[in-house]
Amino acid sequence: MSVASVTRIPLVDLGAQYASICDEVLPAIEAVLRSSAFIHGPFVAAFEREMAVFADTQHCIGSANGTEAIFVALKALGVKAGDEVITVANTFTATAEAIAWTGAVPRLVDIDPADHLIDPAAVAAAVNSRTVGIVPVHLFGQPARMPELHEIARRHGLFIVEDAAQAHGASEGGRPVGTFGQATTYSFYPGKNLGAYGDAGAVTTNDADLERQIRLVSDHGRVGRYEHTVVGYGSRLDGLQAAILSVKLKHLPAWTAARQRIAARYDALLAGMPGIRAVTPRPGAVSVYHLYVVEVAAACRDPLREWLDQYGIDSGIHYPIPLHLQAAYAYLDHAEGEFPHAEAKARQIVSLPVYPELTDAQQDHIVSSVAAFLDAHPAARQ
Numbered sequence: 001m002s003v004a005s006v007t008r009i010p011l012v013d014l015g016a017q018y019a020s021i022c023d024e025v026l027p028a029i030e031a032v033l034r035s036s037a038f039i040h041g042p043f044v045a046a047f048e049r050e051m052a053v054f055a056d057t058q059h060c061i062g063s064a065n066g067t068e069a070i071f072v073a074l075k076a077l078g079v080k081a082g083d084e085v086i087t088v089a090n091t092f093t094a095t096a097e098a099i100a101w102t103g104a105v106p107r108l109v110d111i112d113p114a115d116h117l118i119d120p121a122a123v124a125a126a127v128n129s130r131t132v133g134i135v136p137v138h139l140f141g142q143p144a145r146m147p148e149l150h151e152i153a154r155r156h157g158l159f160i161v162e163d164a165a166q167a168h169g170a171s172e173g174g175r176p177v178g179t180f181g182q183a184t185t186y187s188f189y190p191g192k193n194l195g196a197y198g199d200a201g202a203v204t205t206n207d208a209d210l211e212r213q214i215r216l217v218s219d220h221g222r223v224g225r226y227e228h229t230v231v232g233y234g235s236r237l238d239g240l241q242a243a244i245l246s247v248k249l250k251h252l253p254a255w256t257a258a259r260q261r262i263a264a265r266y267d268a269l270l271a272g273m274p275g276i277r278a279v280t281p282r283p284g285a286v287s288v289y290h291l292y293v294v295e296v297a298a299a300c301r302d303p304l305r306e307w308l309d310q311y312g313i314d315s316g317i318h319y320p321i322p323l324h325l326q327a328a329y330a331y332l333d334h335a336e337g338e339f340p341h342a343e344a345k346a347r348q349i350v351s352l353p354v355y356p357e358l359t360d361a362q363q364d365h366i367v368s369s370v371a372a373f374l375d376a377h378p379a380a381r382q
């Protein structure tokens with residue numbers, strides 16, 4: 001197939017998704033506009049109820065975005081300056097940012113190279129007298145090793161806030177993410193598996209006291225219209241995003257199944273291709289494939305991405321610089337080489353397009369372009 005004949009394949013195709021649901025989305029938006037229920041109100045309450053059911057938890061509290069969802073959960077749990085909260089070096093900066101804004105120190109640890117997720121052994125080694133909690137990240141749509149993390153938390157009296165920004169509906173041993181920790185946070189950034197048409201997020205919990213505290217923190221510490229019992233924060237889900245999310249949540253199980261089918265097809269097509277390895281969930285773990293990530297030799301990673309670009313295929317890196325090497329976290333005094341697995345994988349990973357509307361023909365083009373790259377680069381096949 002010539003390069004020119006191919007329509008570009010994006011990493012995520014939100015336009016294709018909108019085309020499939022616009023008949024449902026537009027009336028939902030109009031209903032919010034007609035009722036002026038922009039902040040709080042029935043659309044937010046309805047989505048919170050539906051999301052709690054989806055996540056198999058008792059409570060869901062909408063937030064302005066996934067970063068503030070982590071922040072308000074931590075604040076509600078009492079995290080403060082002088083505390084340490086353990087999280088992982090390979091995540092989006094938001095996870096550590098939210099910890100840092102509470103005044104606590106984000107205590108970064110390395111990944112397990114097998115699945116690129118937070119390594120429970122590294123977590124156990126990082127616990128000290130200042131540690132108050134763990135924020136594991138369910139990266140790429142895969143669940144972190146929650147039973148082991150839960151046991152470490154239990155042993156040391158720590159809380160767990162699960163960062164499920166990339167993992168709506170993932171599970172471990174039949175148990176959904178979001179049911180292991182004290183609270184779980186979601187991002188509904190537009191490109192997420194469940195994405196709003198703007199910024200949005202949520203926290204889920206099974207603890208009624210924590211729910212009340214999160215609502216208090218998220219809404220200016222307010223108990224009456226102008227009565228404020230704590231210094232809170234303004235981080236609310238708005239009615240328009242809630243109404244859109246209610247429409248999209250109904251489609252999420254089918255979209256997730258489509259992602260999983262596409263991932264299984266990639267697995268089969270790439271299997272046995274020398275020089276490339278897919279990051280696959282460990283046995284018992286069910287990924288919702290927010291991202292489909294492969295590893296190649298570090299020297300070939302950028303050339304592969306350039307090659308795919310030439311063939312009209314977008315790709316990504318999640319993430320190119322581990323947090324301990326980011327300038328923003330220089331104050332944590334980490335050194336290069338400190339988290340060797342996160343550093344090595346950051347040089348090898350490529351995210352290939354995965355979204356429910358990706359066609360078999362598009363996927364075949366992606367896979368044959370990868371195969372052509374590997375054929376043309378014998379060094380990659382080592």
Ligand SMILES: Cc1ncc(COP(=O)(O)O)c(C=O)c1O
Pocket residue numbers: 065066067068091092094095137163165166186187188189199200201
């Ligand atoms: C792992 C992770 N945590 C937190 C966030 C923050 O979510 P938001 O962009 O909605 O603030 C994201 C979103 O990119 C994420 O991928």
